[in-house]
Amino acid sequence: MIAVLAGGVGAARFLEGLVQVVPPETIVAIVNTGDDMAFHGLHVSPDIDIVMYTLAGIVDPSQGWGIRDDTTYALSMLATLGADTWFKLGDQDLAVHIRRTELLRAGWTLSQVTDAFRRALNVGVRLLPMSDDPVATEIATPAGWLHFQQYLVQRRARDEALGIRFVGVEQARPAPGVLEALRAAEVIVIAPSNPVVSIGTILAVPGVRDAIMASSAPVVAVSPIIAGAPVKGPAAPLMRAVGLEVSVRGVAACYCGLIDVLVIDRADADLADDVRASGAEVTVTETIMRGPAEKRRLAEATLAAARTAVRRRAYQRVSQEG
């Protein structure tokens, strides 16, 4: 079984490649819920939905989120009625949030709802929220603390990011199955997601980091940073806000002591030695995922990197014993 720590768009694309290489039923995605927020009284889980819609084949490919060819009649009416509509929600998307909220109010947990939805949408990959307890990622700005969605979507990441906190994370318990998946995994992959506000949030849930550290499985991360910039999204200011360089060196520093291998792009080949100095092995390959073939190749390279890490460990053990 392969456990994948996942944010939104980068992770969803990576998982599209992984399901071409191994049976979907052998993959467990542990998904960030620090971006979750209530809109119009409804519980929205953006990263879970991005991953779910993508694997269900219904995601809007131009945006990487939302549902393809969705309409926005409900949002227009909400605007007419005076609601704040800066967070774009299509009509079919809204149906997901309505049903999720209804089930949560009836006493279901977020993991139960997520499992029911992914089955209904024929997604073979198991999707686990990182926690069933509420965690809110907030960004410190000169205007005060903003919820991640306010910072990113409402204010378009224009405020200077000064710091990050995960409200509620100390009390959050890993969702059922999360620690079990990390313990049972043959390979643990950190998807090419925002290292600070997607992966950092998951790692902050008590018990998750320890479970990864205690695992005998190789841990492979794919860098979301290529040639000093993220492919998309606000990783650059948020990495800087926590003192990380926006480069594969910064990604390696962020995952220092946690990962065995970092997969980096050919554009960053000259930084491979710097990454090795942080203690991780390096695999250099194409990491931009445009079409299905590129996604598949990146998944294959990531699993090959994991196999190399296993061999390296076995070799080290033998040479220590000998």
Ligand code: GDP
């Ligand atoms: P978000 O919640 O939608 O921002 O999702 P993630 O945290 O999963 O994804 C954002 C990160 O994914 C960004 O830092 C991007 O650089 C990275 N990303 C997106 N597409 C690609 C890609 O094709 N290749 C790589 N290596 N990273 C990508």
